[in-house]
Amino acid sequence: MDNFRLVIVTGMSGAGKSQVVRAMEDLGYFCVDNLPPMLIPKFAELCAQSGGKVSKIALVVDIRGGEFFDTLIQVLEDMEKQGYLYEILFLEAADATLIRRYKETRRRHPMAPHGRISEGIMRERDRLEHIRGRATHIIDTSGLSTTELKGKIIALFAEDREHERMTITVVSFGFKYGIPLDADMVLDVRFLPNPFYVESLRRHSGKEPQVGDYIWKWPVTQQFMEKLSGLVDFLVPHYVKEGKSQLIIAIGCTGGLHRSVFVAEKIHESLKGKGYKTNVEHRDIKHNITEV
Structure with a gap:
C-alpha cells in the first residue's frame, strides 16, 4: 500500500532488538514489542486506515511468543495476498557473542530457562531458520557498537537524510x-x-x-x-x-x-x-x- 511501511523485526534473542526499536522510534516508527503474529493483519489494517497518522510501523516478533510465533510465516503469506507489503529485519550474532551478552545481563535464555545458554541458542537457531530465509535484511551485530547498529538502521529505514x-x-x-x-x-x-x-x-x-x-x-x-x-x-x-x-x-x-x-x-x-x-x-x- 502506498505511503505505508511495515517492518517485522525478529531474530536471535540477545542480538539487539531492543536497540533497534529505540533507533526506529527515533526515526518516527510506531513500534510494538512482542506482538502475537495473528494480530499483525488487524493492527496493520488499523494503521493503514489512520489517514496517514501512522504510516511507519515496526513490530518485534520473536520466540517469546511461544507457540504463537510458529504462525508468523502463514500470517505473512496471508497478508501478501491481501496486498500488504512488508520487510523482515533479521538480527543475529555469533554464539560466543550471544553467550557473553547473556552472562553480562545474567538473564536466562527463553529457549533454555533451566539449561545451558548454548543449548537455548541452538534450539532458537533451528526454530528461526525458515523466517531467516525470508528476511529482507539481515544484520549480524556481533562486532557492532550501539552507534554502529543505529547507523545501519538509519541507512535502511530513514525516509531521507534529515533523520541523520x-x-x-x-x-x-x-x-x-x-x-x-x-x-x-x-x-x-x-x-x-x-x-x-x-x-x-x-x-x-x-x-x-x-x-x-x-x-x-x-x-x-x-x-x-x-x-x-x-x-x-x-x-x-x-x-x-x-x-x-x-x-x-x-x-x-x-x-x-x-x-x-x-x-x-x-x-x-x-x-x-x-x-x-x-x-x-x-x-x-x-x-x-x-x-x-
Missing part, C-alpha cells in the same frame, strides 16, 4: 528555579553584566532589542559569545556522529529573564543558520516577569 541530523533544543533558565533535568550541556552566564540593575530594562526580556543591545555592548559578552560559538561548532558534529538523536543545551542566569534568554537566542540563530534542526525555549520568562 539530531534535533537541538536551546533552553534558557533561571538558576533560582533549578537546572533543567534533561539538559545535556549546562552553561552559566551569570558573570555577564545584568540588565536587572537597569531600571528601564528590568521588566523586559532578553528577546527585546534594548536588553540585547545592553548585554552585547560589553566586551566580555562579545568575547564569551565568540568562544561559546567555537565550542558549540566543535561539539555538535561530534554528537551527530555519535548518533545522538537529541541535544539539549541549557543556558542559565539568575532569573532566566535577561542574559540566558539573550545568549540562548544567539546560539539558536547560529545553529539554525548552519542548517541544524534546532528550536529555542525560554523556560522561566513568564513567571519571572511577574516577580520582578
Whole structure:
C-alpha cells in the first residue's frame, strides 16, 4: 500500500532488538514489542486506515511468543495476498557473542530457562531458520557498537537524510528555579553584566532589542559569545556522529529573564543558520516577569 511501511523485526534473542526499536522510534516508527503474529493483519489494517497518522510501523516478533510465533510465516503469506507489503529485519550474532551478552545481563535464555545458554541458542537457531530465509535484511551485530547498529538502521529505514541530523533544543533558565533535568550541556552566564540593575530594562526580556543591545555592548559578552560559538561548532558534529538523536543545551542566569534568554537566542540563530534542526525555549520568562 502506498505511503505505508511495515517492518517485522525478529531474530536471535540477545542480538539487539531492543536497540533497534529505540533507533526506529527515533526515526518516527510506531513500534510494538512482542506482538502475537495473528494480530499483525488487524493492527496493520488499523494503521493503514489512520489517514496517514501512522504510516511507519515496526513490530518485534520473536520466540517469546511461544507457540504463537510458529504462525508468523502463514500470517505473512496471508497478508501478501491481501496486498500488504512488508520487510523482515533479521538480527543475529555469533554464539560466543550471544553467550557473553547473556552472562553480562545474567538473564536466562527463553529457549533454555533451566539449561545451558548454548543449548537455548541452538534450539532458537533451528526454530528461526525458515523466517531467516525470508528476511529482507539481515544484520549480524556481533562486532557492532550501539552507534554502529543505529547507523545501519538509519541507512535502511530513514525516509531521507534529515533523520541523520539530531534535533537541538536551546533552553534558557533561571538558576533560582533549578537546572533543567534533561539538559545535556549546562552553561552559566551569570558573570555577564545584568540588565536587572537597569531600571528601564528590568521588566523586559532578553528577546527585546534594548536588553540585547545592553548585554552585547560589553566586551566580555562579545568575547564569551565568540568562544561559546567555537565550542558549540566543535561539539555538535561530534554528537551527530555519535548518533545522538537529541541535544539539549541549557543556558542559565539568575532569573532566566535577561542574559540566558539573550545568549540562548544567539546560539539558536547560529545553529539554525548552519542548517541544524534546532528550536529555542525560554523556560522561566513568564513567571519571572511577574516577580520582578
